[in-house]
Amino acid sequence: xxxxxxxxxxxxxxxxxxxxxxxxxxxxxxxxxxxxxxxxxxxxxxxxxxxxxxxxxxxxxxxxxxxxxxxxxxxxxxxxxxxxxxxxxxxxxxxxxxxxxxxxxxxxxxxxxxxxxxxxxxxxxxxxxxxxxxxxxxxxxxxxxxxxxxxxxxxxxxxxxxxxxxxxxxxxxxxxxxxxxxxxxxxxxxxxxxxxxxxxxxxxxxxxxxxxxxxxxxxxxxxxxxxxxxxxxxxxxxxxxxxxxxxxxxxxxxxxxxxxxxxxxxxxxxxxxxxxxxxxxxxxxxxxxxxxxxxxxxxxxxxxxxxxxxxxxxxxxxxxxxxxxxxxxxxxxxxxxxxxxxxxxxxxxxxxxxxxxxxxxxxxxxxxxxxxxxxxxxxxxxxxxxxxxxxxxxxxxxxxxxxxxxxxxxxxxxxxxxxxxxxxxxxxxxxxxxxxxxxxxxxxxxxxxxxxxxxxxxxxxxxxxxxxxxxxxxxxxxxxxxxxxxxxxxxxxxxxxxxxxxxxxxxxxxxxxxxxxxxxxxxxxxxxxxxxxxxxxxxxxxxxxxxxxxxxxxxxxxxxxxxxxxxxxxxxxxxxxxxxxxxxxxxxxxxxxxxxxxxxxxxxxxxxxxxxxxxxxxxxxxxxxxxxxxxxxxxxxxxxxxxxxxxxxxxxxxxxxxx
Amino acid sequence: xxxxxxxxxxxxxxxxxxxxxxxxxxxxxxxxxxxxxxxxxxxxxxxxxxxxxxxxxxxxxxxxxxxxxxxxxxxxxxxxxxxxxxxxxxxxxxxxxxxxxxxxxxxxxxxxxxxxxxxxxxxxxxxxxxxxxxxxxxxxxxxxxxxxxxxxxxxxxxxxxxxxxxxxx
Numbered sequence: 001x002x003x004x005x006x007x008x009x010x011x012x013x014x015x016x017x018x019x020x021x022x023x024x025x026x027x028x029x030x031x032x033x034x035x036x037x038x039x040x041x042x043x044x045x046x047x048x049x050x051x052x053x054x055x056x057x058x059x060x061x062x063x064x065x066x067x068x069x070x071x072x073x074x075x076x077x078x079x080x081x082x083x084x085x086x087x088x089x090x091x092x093x094x095x096x097x098x099x100x101x102x103x104x105x106x107x108x109x110x111x112x113x114x115x116x117x118x119x120x121x122x123x124x125x126x127x128x129x130x131x132x133x134x135x136x137x138x139x140x141x142x143x144x145x146x147x148x149x150x151x152x153x154x155x156x157x158x159x160x161x162x163x164x165x166x167x168x169x170x171x172x173x174x175x176x177x178x179x180x181x182x183x184x185x186x187x188x189x190x191x192x193x194x195x196x197x198x199x200x201x202x203x204x205x206x207x208x209x210x211x212x213x214x215x216x217x218x219x220x221x222x223x224x225x226x227x228x229x230x231x232x233x234x235x236x237x238x239x240x241x242x243x244x245x246x247x248x249x250x251x252x253x254x255x256x257x258x259x260x261x262x263x264x265x266x267x268x269x270x271x272x273x274x275x276x277x278x279x280x281x282x283x284x285x286x287x288x289x290x291x292x293x294x295x296x297x298x299x300x301x302x303x304x305x306x307x308x309x310x311x312x313x314x315x316x317x318x319x320x321x322x323x324x325x326x327x328x329x330x331x332x333x334x335x336x337x338x339x340x341x342x343x344x345x346x347x348x349x350x351x352x353x354x355x356x357x358x359x360x361x362x363x364x365x366x367x368x369x370x371x372x373x374x375x376x377x378x379x380x381x382x383x384x385x386x387x388x389x390x391x392x393x394x395x396x397x398x399x400x401x402x403x404x405x406x407x408x409x410x411x412x413x414x415x416x417x418x419x420x421x422x423x424x425x426x427x428x429x430x431x432x433x434x435x436x437x438x439x440x441x442x443x444x445x446x447x448x449x450x451x452x453x454x455x456x457x458x459x460x461x462x463x464x465x466x467x468x469x470x471x472x473x474x475x476x477x478x479x480x481x482x483x484x485x486x487x488x489x490x491x492x493x494x495x496x497x498x499x500x501x502x503x504x505x506x507x508x509x510x511x512x513x514x515x516x517x518x519x520x521x522x523x524x525x526x527x528x529x530x531x532x533x534x535x536x537x538x539x540x541x542x543x544x545x546x547x548x549x550x551x552x553x554x555x556x557x558x559x560x561x562x563x564x565x566x567x568x569x570x571x572x573x574x575x576x577x578x579x580x581x582x583x584x585x586x587x588x589x590x591x592x593x594x595x596x597x598x599x600x601x602x603x604x605x606x607x608x609x610x611x612x613x614x615x616x617x618x619x620x621x622x623x624x625x626x627x628x629x630x631x632x633x634x635x636x637x638x639x640x641x642x643x644x645x646x647x648x649x650x651x652x653x654x655x656x657x658x659x
Numbered sequence: 660x661x662x663x664x665x666x667x668x669x670x671x672x673x674x675x676x677x678x679x680x681x682x683x684x685x686x687x688x689x690x691x692x693x694x695x696x697x698x699x700x701x702x703x704x705x706x707x708x709x710x711x712x713x714x715x716x717x718x719x720x721x722x723x724x725x726x727x728x729x730x731x732x733x734x735x736x737x738x739x740x741x742x743x744x745x746x747x748x749x750x751x752x753x754x755x756x757x758x759x760x761x762x763x764x765x766x767x768x769x770x771x772x773x774x775x776x777x778x779x780x781x782x783x784x785x786x787x788x789x790x791x792x793x794x795x796x797x798x799x800x801x802x803x804x805x806x807x808x809x810x811x812x813x814x815x816x817x818x819x820x821x822x823x824x825x826x827x828x
Binding site for chain 2: 072073074101108130147150151160183184185209210211212213214215218222229233288296297298299300301302303305307309310321322323
């Protein structure tokens with residue numbers, strides 16, 4: 001083993017595009033001990049190496065792509081890859097995460113992570129074939145759609161054995177919310193990572209790897225991994241089989257029934273057309289394969305198979321095909337008031353081919369629809385921008401991607417920056433937090449989600465915690481045991497939600513840093529101690545669960561227990577906060593937009609709102625638990641020292657950014 | 660008479676079988692050292708498991724000039740004896756399924772031996788993409804018919820309809 005710890009590939013790849021220089025260095029032992037890898041390590045790299053005040057599209061910005069110690073090691077859901085940079089959309093910490101098998105391939109090639117700096121003189125792509133790493137001319141790829149780019153690169157290299165991460169033409173044109181898309185369908189979608197990659201003239205990264213990965217304690221490791229797989233397979237939620245049958249698109253009807261399906265730019269939270277854009281509809285009409293798994297595809301080593309693959313055979317949008325997920329359906333569907341699934345599917349696929357984040361794209365269009373209906377932006381040409389107009393929605397995708405016309409140019413800025421430019425009270429119609437659009441779950445109904453949006457380090461985002469705990473029928477005893485209140489299991493209650501968010505946030509940081517997926521500890525609850533608690537309640541003798549601390553220990557050889565695990569999670573949350581502090585984020589930014597303090601007009605969530613007073617109360621509780629300064633939201637010396645982050649304290653101290 | 664059955668329509672492309680194989684056989688996680696291979700055709704949303712079919716009239720055995728390949732009568736597996744192998748790659752070239760895997764770096768062939776009748780890949784396949792039949796005669800005809808029917812029903816409409824001169828869809 002070249003590296004002291006198992007699981008890791010052991011090398012970091014540094015690319016300086018300006019100097020056309022490629023260096024391979026040994027993975028930093030100290031960094032992985034403290035931050036593990038993936039999201040945690042990336043945040044530390046940015047904190048150490050990035051000049052905070054730069055323009056995100058300047059060549060000095062850094063793009064980090066990372067895997068974790070268990071990526072590609074057979075553990076359940078271990079296909080994730082993390083991307084971090086300074087976001088051009090929000091001008092703060094930008095971070096996104098994708099699935100597929102690209103990340104594991106990078107490790108088989110011998111590298112844990114890539115750090116990209118500078119800007120190439122002309123379009124290039126990075127070719128990684130085991131030890132052979134080279135920057136190659138990408139003139140023939142520049143301007144090509146994402147699907148075509150991926151296919152060309154696979155043909156030029158090792159066919160299906162070449163894994164491709166690429167950006168689309170919208171990123172080249174400078175649309176601020178572009179994604180890096182892995183193997184065609186898996187996007188590190190949010191915060192504009194693709195736009196940063198385009199600003200560096202880097203079109204794609206191809207990887208093929210034939211190496212091997214070892215773990216520190218193979219026998220123990222296999223036991224743990226088997227336990228983890230069984231933990232998911234025996235999870236009550238998994239056993240319903242609903243998620244395997246429909247993928248994340250199951251959330252359309254689920255959200256509609258619980259009253260958190262955002263409709264017409266969050267004016268309402270139930271959609272009368274939900275049935276016609278539902279996962280069931282997609283399975284029945286467009287899935288390319290029939291039972292038992294209709295068109296379901298999985299990322300590396302995952303029993304869950306979220307991705308639905310489908311195709312439109314005839315009609316206006318014939319030929320549209322691809323993977324589909326809930327977020328995209330809701331963004332182009334219910335948020336825009338469109339109940340035509342073919343138009344939604346088409347807009348979704350277009351957005352992928354252009355390389356745009358479908359959440360931000362759909363949300364921006366929905367915001368514009370409302371602004372047009374309210375007469376704040378003019379609807380001068382024949383576009384007919386209004387809720388429910390599917391043709392206008394599809395046309396807007398083209399306009400934004402190509403920055404065509406006034407609306408196209410505005411849309412390319414994302415809803416928030418566009419609203420600032422429009423002026424008047426346009427901002428009040430956006431649902432952005434820290435500059436990024438809100439995802440498809442109404443926070444007025446789902447209080448834990450709502451609080452997460454306000455505090456999440458990359459702006460409005462549920463995946464920092466993914467507190468599905470409040471949505472599924474968890475026994476109240478577990479809410480009491482873990483989060484101090486039986487009402488934590490109640491969707492519309494505020495009780496216990498701060499504790500719930502804290503626990504989930506710490507674990508989510510670990511999940512993203514080891515290279516596995518959120519389904520491990522949220523959505524399904526296969527993560528220690530929940531299966532154990534459930535087992536105790538139901539008087540089961542044997543319980544399977546995944547224990548991150550055992551898992552990391554057996555893979556790497558580090559010694560980590562449950563307490564230390566949560567401490568590492570807290571450290572990762574703190575390093576991200578430290579970064580954001582440098583980017584100017586304070587307590588005033590941990591907020592919810594105006595819309596969410598207004599009551600929901602109808603449906604199961606009728607009358608629900610998220611009052612500012614309530615949020616402030618929860619923030620006080622959260623900051624106190626985190627050990628952050630109540631008034632400003634700055635980090636405090638005592639907590640940083642407790643978490644063994646003195647270097648971070650010293651750096652922040654230089655600019656007086658710490659209490 | 661053991662055999663692996665590859666059900667592409669059930670495969671989700673998670674590649675757990677590849678990793679289970681390489682870990683079981685080589686003690687490392689490396690798809691390049693796996694005896695089974697999932698070809699992921701992303702643009703069509705298809706994942707196809709490729710492995711040894713343990714053919715009765717096996718071209719690889721015939722093609723091997725040094726008799727490095729032979730059949731294990733107990734498990735029905737065609738096994739490779741590395742001591743006899745000269746690395747001519749004839750078996751790899753002639754295999755109609757691409758089931759013999761050559762690792763360029765280590766210059767070693769990886770050939771499925773059915774794990775002495777307890778294939779590790781099958782243990783890890785949670786969707787039934789790979790199944791193992793100890794006695795292939797048990798493999799029900801009905802199942803084959805079902806698969807073919809399913810395959811035909813999933814074809815695009817244009818290729819399914821037959822021009823009978825009558826009313827068309």
